[in-house]
Amino acid sequence: MKNCAIILFAMPTLTACSSCPDLSSLRSDFIRTSFDSAKLAGLFTEQVYFDIAQVGASCQTLNVTSGEDGLSMDFSVKYGPIPFTITELYTPGKEVGLYSKNADMPGGKLLTLPTVLVDVEEDYSAMTLYSCLEIGGQAVRELVIATKDENVDDTYVQELVDNALAAGVDIEPDSIKKVSCK
Structure with a gap:
């Protein structure tokens, strides 16, 4: 794993590492050989x-559906007392487990x-998603780690x-936030 310093004066997800890892190399053997998106x-x-x-979100959920065009995930959160939902579209790439992610909304294709x-x-009770895009x-x-069971043991989540970190996801462990529904 690269040791990447967070640039505090920019966005928290911008890091001093100037390049993204090879995303295809981050896939587990199970993803490469046995993954079935419908499941x-x-x-x-x-x-x-x-x-x-x-930032500022709580109670994040993803309602995943699978179709011919890839995966669709209704991403729901609360910002304070206000609920918010957006649909994320995951268009499959050339290799299994690789996707292009866009928001299903006007202008959503402008950021992939x-x-x-x-x-x-x-x-299929847990998934780990990682996105990386080089800008400037x-x-x-x-990074998102989600489970079908709402209440899981912290040891399991760890x-x-x-x-994910052992696979090559290059995010500092202390920067990963635990979801709260409070």
Whole structure:
């Protein structure tokens, strides 16, 4: 894992590392050999994240559907007492587990985030998504780890984080935030 310093005067997801890792190399063996996107369908609760767009958010969920065009995830959060939902579209790339992520909204195609499904549990009860885009010589990164069970043990979540970092996700562990519904 690269040791990347966070640039505090910019966006929290901009790091001093100027390049994104090879996303295809971050995929688990299970993703490369056995992944079935249709089995990912269902409601996931985010457990931890690293994402500038989620600052101030709570109770994050992803309702995943799978279709011919890829994955669709209705991303729901609360900003204070105000609920907010946006649909994220994941268009498959040339290799299994690689996607182009866009928001399904006017202008949503203007920002495309290269995204990799780093891993899923074999029963599709947990997933790890990582996005990285280079802008102006800096890498913008996002990490989401979500489970179908809303209440999971912190030790299990830490194992998922450790697996993502071991796979090559280059985010400082102290920067990863735990989701709260308070």
